[in-house]
Structure formats: structure tokens, C-alpha cells
Amino acid sequence: EAQVTQNPRYLITVTGKKLTVTCSQNMNHEYMSWYRQDPGLGLRQIYYSMNVEVTDKGDVPEGYKVSRKEKRNFPLILESPSPNQTSLYFCASSTTPFDRASYGYTFGSGTRLTVV
Amino acid sequence: AQKVTQAQTEISVVEKEDVTLDCVYETRDTTYYLFWYKQPPSGELVFLIRRNSFDEQNEISGRYSWNFQKSTSSFNFTITASQVVDSAVYFCALSEGGSGNTGKLIFGQGTTLQVKP
Numbered sequence: 406e407a408q409v410t411q412n413p414r415y416l417i418t419v420t421g422k423k424l425t426v427t428c429s430q431n432m433n434h435e436y437m438s439w440y441r442q443d444p445g446l447g448l449r450q451i452y453y454s455m456n457v458e459v460t461d462k463g464d465v466p467e468g469y470k471v472s473r474k475e476k477r478n479f480p481l482i483l484e485s486p487s488p489n490q491t492s493l494y495f496c497a498s499s500t501t502p503f504d505r506a507s508y509g510y511t512f513g514s515g516t517r518l519t520v521v
Numbered sequence: 522a523q524k525v526t527q528a529q530t531e532i533s534v535v536e537k538e539d540v541t542l543d544c545v546y547e548t549r550d551t552t553y554y555l556f557w558y559k560q561p562p563s564g565e566l567v568f569l570i571r572r573n574s575f576d577e578q579n580e581i582s583g584r585y586s587w588n589f590q591k592s593t594s595s596f597n598f599t600i601t602a603s604q605v606v607d608s609a610v611y612f613c614a615l616s617e618g619g620s621g622n623t624g625k626l627i628f629g630q631g632t633t634l635q636v637k638p
Contacts, residue, residue: 436624438624447631453624497626509568510556512558515565
């Protein structure tokens, strides 16, 4: 089954304790991205990756890191989480935006993160 | 600038009623993509439809239909004979497809649909 797998689904952590949210896709997609969803602010892009070893900042990258060492994985790293990073996070993958025939996003199930 | 506006914050209907969710977008690109996603109470984002800017054909899928009008920059979503299971937050989103674009999805604020039995 074609899917994007995020883990964990729920996470409660303390301020300053490094954490990683994993994201893996099995569709051989080149493009992957992270979004966060907050009440009143909607969904906003954190980071994206056009291909392996190519990553760039989205609209709200502060406090986050990513890496794209292999095509299928795109982990989101919070080196020192703070309460304002409490949010619902989504990983997404797609073919490239230039592939008109098949362009479309598949989202993971989401990770609900609480930083206390 | 890119922007997606879903003016209806919340809509409440009684089961079997038809309901239309509005979406208005702004973009300077001639090539772009429009999407609708459903977010049920469980939280995941479920893909409903993608429409390309060069294809204005309307689409029907069961009880769902979409009306894409470039002249008014709108991509409205209609649910016919609504059901309780349609209760969710619905997002309209835009992605520009021109050269140099980043593939970013611009989401509207979402419309919360409540279907009462």
C-alpha cells in the first residue's frame, strides 16, 4: 500500500530534550515536506526537500532541522524543543511539481507533539 | 502573492441536505494545482481531488462534486445528500507549478462542516 509513515503518532516531551519525528514513504517520491498545523494559523510549511541531499526552509523553519540522506526518509529534528513547538505535524511526499500528470501529495497520519 | 481563502469558517447542516464549501484562490502563475483535503476528527489529512489550471472540467465523484472556474478564481466543493460521516474540516489548497516554484502547498483556513442527524 502506498503510504507515508510518521512516528510517533503522539509525543509528550519536556523543554530542551532533543527529539526526532520520523517520516518514511514507499512511493519513490522525490519531493518531501513537513508542515505544522496550529489553531487559527492553519497549515504552514516547515522544510521541504526536492531530492536526496537537497533541502530548504519553508515558512516556519526556526527551531527545526531536517535531513534527506536517502530518498524514502525525511526526519524532522527538534534539537531543543520549546512549548511554542507544541503542534500537529504532518509529513508529505509527492512527485515533483513539474510532473503534471501525477503531481499530488500524500500525507502521513500526523504527529501530535506536546512540549511541556 | 499566493493565497487561498475559505470564507466559511463553520457550516452546520442536517443530514441529506446539500452543502457547498467555497474556495477562492490568488496566484500569478499560469500553471498551478488546486486540491481539496478532508480532515476528520481523527486528525489525518485525506486527499479528495486535484485539479490542474489547464483543465477546467468539473468533476463528480459519488456525492462529491467540484466546480472549477478560472474566471472567478474559485474551486468550490459540493456534497450532495450530506451524511454524518461527512463531518470534518475541509481544506482547499494551492500549489504553483511554474519554474522556480518550491512545491509548497498554500492552505486555506479550513471550513468545519457539521452534519447533524
